[in-house]
Amino acid sequence: MDLEDLVRLRRARDRMDREYAQPLDVPALARTALMSPGHFQRSFRAAYGETPYGYLMTRRIERAKALLRRGDLTVTEVCLAVGCTSLGSFSSRFTELVGETPSAYRARSHEQGAAIPPCVAKGLTRPRRDRPGATQTDPRTQL
Template identity: 70%
Template structure:
């Protein structure tokens, strides 16, 4: 237990959580895990995970994967890299995990996204394309409505 007053401890924790979030934003393509992030913030992995979820609405791992998928979407829109190359470029080591998480967040597999997105953002400034194509956060992509003929 800390000797600091609770409000001061909370502010200190929030500052450390922000540094963890900033590190994920900067180093998303590097091998990061919750243990390494927690060590860097002088917290236990469990405490970091609980506090990060309270502060940002998702786990550190979930946030990291969302960052990786956002970057993957941008690379796939360019159209000059294969899905496998994009997977490894954003720091994922498993094509299966990457494809599954991509599909959960975006609502379609990366190969389909690559085909559709290349033409969907033609002529659109990259800053606008990034906002329009941002993956869904804190929930899975909505299931398509059933089509009844």
């Protein structure tokens, strides 16, 4: 991948970071990167290790966690505020990345996290799929 492609991919990724709550789809992001949708998806995955949709959903879940910690919005309001249109899909992805439902996350105390410096908290609170103890199998290897 050449430097020009990386610059264009970064432009699309920056747009996802800024406009995560807006309706974004692969064709629109591909136009931002001046690439075809297929080339954009392949290049994005090669550069960042995840699909554009996966990256966007991670951004949305990060923001949702912050809104849920505040405690003044319902799970449905948070879902809509971060750009998700389906409460079921939002809850499923949140549970997959965070390890608990949005309602359970909102209900528990988050005061311990307040004592953690922001530079450390960012790494500790970023949603991840590779949670300790979670077993992940590659479906292509299953018979």
